[in-house]
Amino acid sequence: MEFKDYYAVLGVSESATPEEIKKSYRRLARKYHPDVSKEEDADAKFRELGEAYEVLKDPEKRGEYDELRKYGANADGSFEPPPGWHSASGFAGGGYTDSDAQHFSEFFEEIFGGARAGGFSAGAGPRGSHRQRSMRGEDVHARLALFLEEAFHGCEKQVSFTVHEPDPNGRLVSRQKTLKVKIPAGMREGQHIRLKGQGGPGTGGAEPGDLFIEVQLAPHPHFTIEGRDIVVAVPIAPWEAALGATVTVPTVGAKVNLKVPKGSTSGRRLRLKGKGLPGKHPGDQIVILQIAMPHRHSTDAEKLYEQLAEAEKDFNPRSRLHV
């Protein structure tokens, strides 16, 4: 078991006053709240904070913790409580306040008697009071990243997630669950999929919870998504822009031919109806034209450009800059 340095977690010194501890906790809780923070391990950080605060805000627990801290960790950083250790401020007596105590660490449980040992009282959330009661299973929220091609065509995906369920002794244990899910064509970023009854199991004959999957789209090297529309930048040669041309453009589905109108300029948007994300109201593909130049010109081409410069000498490409 690893020793947890709750002072370091809260970023305060050992001699911090209760006020300082509270202040630091509040600041860090805002920063790492999983609904607010975009940091990758915000979830774990936030849980750690809650656990550290649970101990340090309570003078009795803090006293016990300080004592253990003096007793110290082993040379390899592992930790065992002193023989015969028993917390006087333990949670079995219903000392819980308002954190999601289910997720406290092994260290915490060893020292203060954890949530999983059961018996904590009101206010500990829906999963706390699982014993003997008929209780609907928990809803599980998961995210699923799809490639654009998968979202476009629909696909079959394996989804793994964790559910919590009571074991025969009434202790909450987590279990990894895996489902194969058929994703319909045309899913968009942020859309939810609901799988009825695939969440945590209910207790006492109650219904299981649902699984909610939020779809995320991985960035694509060529396409971006605007609502149901798919946007792609398509380079064309200056003469294709000037004279008009039929060019082949990619869509997520298949290649299509696109007529570039004569006299097109860079940045012009052309719409391919119904070539966006499929669905009841399929989106369009939007092509943004981009005039591309060869990296080098032949002597012949340079001569032609000289003629062009002469023929178009009234054109000032910088007129909007007033120069």
Add this chain to the structure above:
Amino acid sequence: MSNPDHTLTVVVSDDDGSTFTLREICERGDCHAEFVIKLVDYGIISPREEAPEARRWEFDVAALGRLQKALRLQRDLKMNLPGLAMSLELLDEVEEMRRELARLNQQMQHLMGEQ
């Protein structure tokens, strides 16, 4: 009970109109109806159709997600209702801007890339 060989066909919640009544959403959120009614009053969540009787309200999956977020923020950060309303709005805005920024960055790369 885990059975990866079994393929589940999905119901897309935005389209299938699956909704929760006030009672159901309270059960799922593990909160009192008064709290949900207050969230509706503050415009934090809204039923699909604004009916005068709360008993006839129907909420979609997004509303459930927001309710749960509101409950977590209230529990963890001790926020009151006006604070919740404002934070959730700002969080939505931030999320939307992040997406937009990512999209624009990507699009700009696509536009510049081939030069």
